[in-house]
Amino acid sequence: MVNRFTSVSTALTVKVVGIICILSFFVDFLILLLPFQPTDRVWQINLATALVDRGIVPLVGLGLLFTGYWIENADAGSDRPQGIDLRFPAVILSSILGLMFLLIFPLHLNNVNQAKTQTLNRITQEADQAEAQLNTRLSQLQAQLNTEQGKAQLDQLRTQTKAQFSEILKDDQKYKQALESSQIPPNIKELLKKAKTDPQALDKAIEQQTDIQTLRTQQLSQVRQRREEAEQQAKDTAWKSGLRIGISSLLLSIGYIIIGWTGLKGMGAVQGGKPRATTR
Template sequence: MKATNSLPTAPFVLRLIGIILIVSALVNYLSILFPPNFSDKTWFVAVIAQLVDRGIVPLVGLGFIFTGSFLEHGSLASGDRGKPFGTFRFWALLLSLLLGLLFLAAFPLHLNNTRQVSDQELERIDREAKDAESQLDVQVQQRQQQITAALRDPNQAKQLDDQLKQIDAAIASGQLKGDQLEQARRAQKELQALKANPNSVADRAKEFRNQQLTGLRERRQTAENDARSRFWKNGVQVGINSLLLSLAYFIVGWVGLKEMGVLGGKRKPVMR
């Protein structure tokens, strides 16, 4: 018996899978774009990154469609002698060119927006660091004034003597070990220095301020390095992927339309 063709043949299944992949990708793209907020650079960066991340899906769908067409006809050219504009393959190839333009335009847009977002992040880090330094100066100055006033007060001076006696007794008793003993000796040394020279409060406040400033500036430098790293990782990586996708879609669209004869090339004969 002669085998009869039925719908679930290889070309039909391949084209069906391709159509589903392309339609689902386009629906996904629309869901990413809504609600639009083009004035927000952060939103724009995230949207382009997601579009590029899913950019391979329509390309795979086009591959399924054209593989099915090749299995059925032997080329992308249609079997009829009518105009190719009425064929599904033509519109699929046109979509490929449009996606190529989309990803080509996404490259400079994403780099520019990512750079602006990175600059905004660096400005925020710089502003917060300056605010923290200003607050530190105020706190150190206030604490210095409080300690100086306390040392001039007889009652506070007596409390300082009592604290020294308690620390001396604790160290002499031998009950403190390890870190506790080290902390007690450090406190003893600081209190003795304050008692012997109340004017050393300014020097100690300056030393404390310098220590805190060092920590603040180290955290600021780390935050700035992280912001620059995110720019290169997100901006450059997504940009290169966008260019590669654009090139792939342009090649598919150009070669396919040329084979169909739309771009002036000779239409290849259809395999019978």
């Protein structure tokens, strides 16, 4: 009697937990649909990602539900009245979910690929605009430096910069503090080290840093480097998302389809299947 009560209680508990898992997935599904924007590619990608991430929950729920019925059927001597049999709706639901996750696989890959293309185009446009603005700004600066006043200001700037470095190089204590300071950029520290042994290196560095063509080359290089990094990050994000969500959705679809097909075949709902007689 105790064993029979335990099996009945266990079967009921397992089925209830399974049903809750399935219902919780559909509650999440309805919430994820809001706001409903089916034409927005980003919305589609986020929805597919969220569904696949939660896709294991109803799979576990179906497993628990069928486990509950298996425990219930194993108790052949039970004379307890049977409730609503949810196995047939469960296998139908499993088949539908299998089809849904199977469709998510190619749709998500296509959306991710198109989103990547749009992102790369945007990065290219922003980089081109940055280069154009940089060239315009440096051209204006070059025009100013071509005037007598501009040349005088440039010479004054070079003289002041050299005086500041020379003051540090002449004082060993200041030189040591500058090398140990975390506020001074590494390239300035490297210049101080070179200038300490080769005074002409300081003049060359100051001249290069105040030369418009050198500035243009350096800043264009930085813009292009940031562009390459942004493009690489966009590509990495796209293929990681496509690979993770694509494979996961495919695996989930296989699992759901197997459960649905096996269940329908066992109940005789598909051709070649024979309905099982429940022994009581």
